[in-house]
Amino acid sequence: MMGSKAAIFATAVLAVLFSAPALAQKSSPPAPAPVSLPPSPAPAPAPHYVDLAELLSVAGPFHTFLNYLEKTNVIETFQGQANNTKVGITIFVPKDSAFAALKKSTFSNLTSDQLKTLLLYHAFPNFYSLAEFRNLSSLNPVNTFAGSPYTLNLTDDMGSIYVQSMWSRPKIASSVYATKPVAIYALNKVLLPMQLFSKDPPLAPAPAPAPESGASDAPSPAAGKAGGLNGGKDDSTSTAYKAGAVSVATSLLLAAAGCLMLLW
Numbered sequence: 001m002m003g004s005k006a007a008i009f010a011t012a013v014l015a016v017l018f019s020a021p022a023l024a025q026k027s028s029p030p031a032p033a034p035v036s037l038p039p040s041p042a043p044a045p046a047p048h049y050v051d052l053a054e055l056l057s058v059a060g061p062f063h064t065f066l067n068y069l070e071k072t073n074v075i076e077t078f079q080g081q082a083n084n085t086k087v088g089i090t091i092f093v094p095k096d097s098a099f100a101a102l103k104k105s106t107f108s109n110l111t112s113d114q115l116k117t118l119l120l121y122h123a124f125p126n127f128y129s130l131a132e133f134r135n136l137s138s139l140n141p142v143n144t145f146a147g148s149p150y151t152l153n154l155t156d157d158m159g160s161i162y163v164q165s166m167w168s169r170p171k172i173a174s175s176v177y178a179t180k181p182v183a184i185y186a187l188n189k190v191l192l193p194m195q196l197f198s199k200d201p202p203l204a205p206a207p208a209p210a211p212e213s214g215a216s217d218a219p220s221p222a223a224g225k226a227g228g229l230n231g232g233k234d235d236s237t238s239t240a241y242k243a244g245a246v247s248v249a250t251s252l253l254l255a256a257a258g259c260l261m262l263l264w
Contacts, residue, residue, distance in 0.1 A: 049083050050182045052091075059176045060186060061096040065122075072112065074119045081125060081145075088127025088181025089145075092163055094190045095173070102190060106201045114196055120146035121165075121193050127181050130172075133161045150193050163187065166194035167201065 053075055056066045069075040081089040107115060123145040128136060134156045136142060141151035153164040161172045170189035177184040192201060 050177070050179075052079050052082060052182070052184075055177060055184070056093065059184070060093075062093050062186075064096045064099040065093050065119075068115065068119055072116045072119060074116055077120070077145075078123060081123075082182050085181045087125065088183070090124040090126060090128045090183040090185070092122045092172075092185055092187050092191060093176065094122070094170075094187045098170075098188055098190045101203055102201055103204050110196065117146045117150065118193070118196060120144065121150050121152075122191055127183050129178055129180075129183065130161065130175060130185075146193075150195060152191065161185075163191065165191040167192040167197060 053066065053070065056062045056069075066075075069078070078089060078091060081087075107118075110118065121144050124142065125145050133154055137154040137156050140153045142154060144150050144152055155162045155164065162169055163172065168189040168191060170187040170191070173186045173188050175184075176186055
């Protein structure tokens, strides 16, 4: 009797021991599932800025214009506008030959502020491609970076774009750079506003033409010789004429003398 009770008690203890882990697993909450985070977006590429000073120094013969830009710090104004990708900038750059066509004194009488205005007059505070100039010409006059009343008139003559100021009307010679937000176009003349120049700035004197080879203003020896020959002929004719006149007068005097003798 005692043996059976001990067996039952042992069986009960073993049942409790084996069921405890199962009960513990059922009562504990399930482990949370791992959370997957969305991938972080790639960083936006940095905007590409055009170095205007470097571009103008290598793109063409624009050294005079670039020197003025750097001297007046207008290059910094243009660069800041170029870095603003929302609107951009359009710059008209005269070649070195365009400045050479003007007298050196053309800009000597300008104040520093007037010189800055002249440089700002060569830019629009917006990006314009060549294709957009046709529509832009219908809005003439167009305000420049110098503000009102410094304006320019654009004309499209069968595909050729002309930029007109008061004293010049150059044609766009070439497109130096035209990728938004920067457009740079070369000009053969300097744009001169009426507000800064009351009269047409004088052009530099044109170089004297080279003398033609073999040409000379001095008379040729042959011509002098011919002239001498003609002159000698004329002198001999005059002398003969005078001698003939003297002989006729002498004959008349002798005839008159003979008549007087017969009368006596």
